Amino acid sequence: MFFQEPELQYEVTVENPDPHFAKLLQQAIGGQEGEMRVALQYMFQAWALPEGYEEYRNLLMETAAEELGHIEMLASAVTKNLRGSPTEMGEEAQETAATAEAMTRQNPRQFLSAGESAMPVDSNGVPFTGGYIAASGNLAGDLYANVMAEATGRTLATRLWEYTDDPGMKDMLSYLIARDTMHQNQWIEALDSLEDPVPVPASFPQEQENQDVNYTFISTRRDQQPDPSYPWTQGESPDGKGQFSYAAEQPGGGEVVAPEPDSITHDEPNRSAQPDE
Structure with a gap:
C-alpha cells in the first residue's frame, strides 16, 4: 500500500534552465544508475522475503519509497530545466534555424513526445528496462547488489554535480549524494547483521x-x-x-569439441571432402 503527499521530498529549484542538463538528468531517472532502478530493485527484493525477515523487508520498502520521491524530484528538475529555458520552442522562434539547432542540445523526444517534461528513459533516450534490476530472492546477494547500485548512483550524481553551475541543481544533487552515502552504509550494516553474508548462498554445504x-x-x-x-x-x-x-x-583438461548435432537441426555443413586426418 502506498500513500502520497502533494509536495517534493526536497525542494527543487532551477535558476538558469538548461535543456542540455535536463537531458543529462534523465540518466539519474531511467538510466542503469538511476532512481527507477533502485526503487523497483528494493521493492522486488522486499516482496521476496519470507516471514521472519520483517526488519529487512521494512528497511527495503522504506528505502524504495524514498527512491520514488527521488524520481519525483528529478522529474521536476528536468521539467524546470526544459520549460522557460532560452532554447525552448517558443511561438516567436519555432520556425527559426537557430532554435532548431538549440533544440538538439536536449533529447528531441522530451519536446516531441513529452511536451517538455521528463520521461522514463536514460540520457540517450533509451527506455528504462527491468533488466537493470537485481532481485535474486537471496537477501545477502541482494544486499551486495544494493551496495553496488548505490555506489554507481552516487558516482553519477557527483558527476552531474560537477557538470552544472546552477545553484539550485547543485543543492538538489548535494541532497541526493548525501542520501546515497546513507544508503551505502545501511546496506553494509545490514550485511554485517547477517550470520553468514559470504559466500552466497550460505545454505549450500561448502x-x-x-x-x-x-x-x-x-x-x-x-x-x-x-x-x-x-x-x-x-x-x-x-x-x-x-x-x-x-x-x-x-x-586444464579436455578438448573443446562439440557433440554431433541432431539431424533435425540441419546443422551439418555441406562439404565435398572430409578434412585431413
Missing part, C-alpha cells in the same frame, strides 16, 4: 564444492607468474572459512 580451488586465486597468464603476495592470494579469507592461495596456471 563440503560439496571443489575444495582444491574454493579459496585459490588462479592466474590466467600464458607464462607462469610468481605469487604477487596480494591480500587475495594469501592469508585468511574474509569469511574466516579458508586460507587464500595462489595457482600459477589453470587446471
Whole structure:
C-alpha cells in the first residue's frame, strides 16, 4: 500500500534552465544508475522475503519509497530545466534555424513526445528496462547488489554535480549524494547483521564444492607468474572459512569439441571432402 503527499521530498529549484542538463538528468531517472532502478530493485527484493525477515523487508520498502520521491524530484528538475529555458520552442522562434539547432542540445523526444517534461528513459533516450534490476530472492546477494547500485548512483550524481553551475541543481544533487552515502552504509550494516553474508548462498554445504580451488586465486597468464603476495592470494579469507592461495596456471583438461548435432537441426555443413586426418 502506498500513500502520497502533494509536495517534493526536497525542494527543487532551477535558476538558469538548461535543456542540455535536463537531458543529462534523465540518466539519474531511467538510466542503469538511476532512481527507477533502485526503487523497483528494493521493492522486488522486499516482496521476496519470507516471514521472519520483517526488519529487512521494512528497511527495503522504506528505502524504495524514498527512491520514488527521488524520481519525483528529478522529474521536476528536468521539467524546470526544459520549460522557460532560452532554447525552448517558443511561438516567436519555432520556425527559426537557430532554435532548431538549440533544440538538439536536449533529447528531441522530451519536446516531441513529452511536451517538455521528463520521461522514463536514460540520457540517450533509451527506455528504462527491468533488466537493470537485481532481485535474486537471496537477501545477502541482494544486499551486495544494493551496495553496488548505490555506489554507481552516487558516482553519477557527483558527476552531474560537477557538470552544472546552477545553484539550485547543485543543492538538489548535494541532497541526493548525501542520501546515497546513507544508503551505502545501511546496506553494509545490514550485511554485517547477517550470520553468514559470504559466500552466497550460505545454505549450500561448502563440503560439496571443489575444495582444491574454493579459496585459490588462479592466474590466467600464458607464462607462469610468481605469487604477487596480494591480500587475495594469501592469508585468511574474509569469511574466516579458508586460507587464500595462489595457482600459477589453470587446471586444464579436455578438448573443446562439440557433440554431433541432431539431424533435425540441419546443422551439418555441406562439404565435398572430409578434412585431413
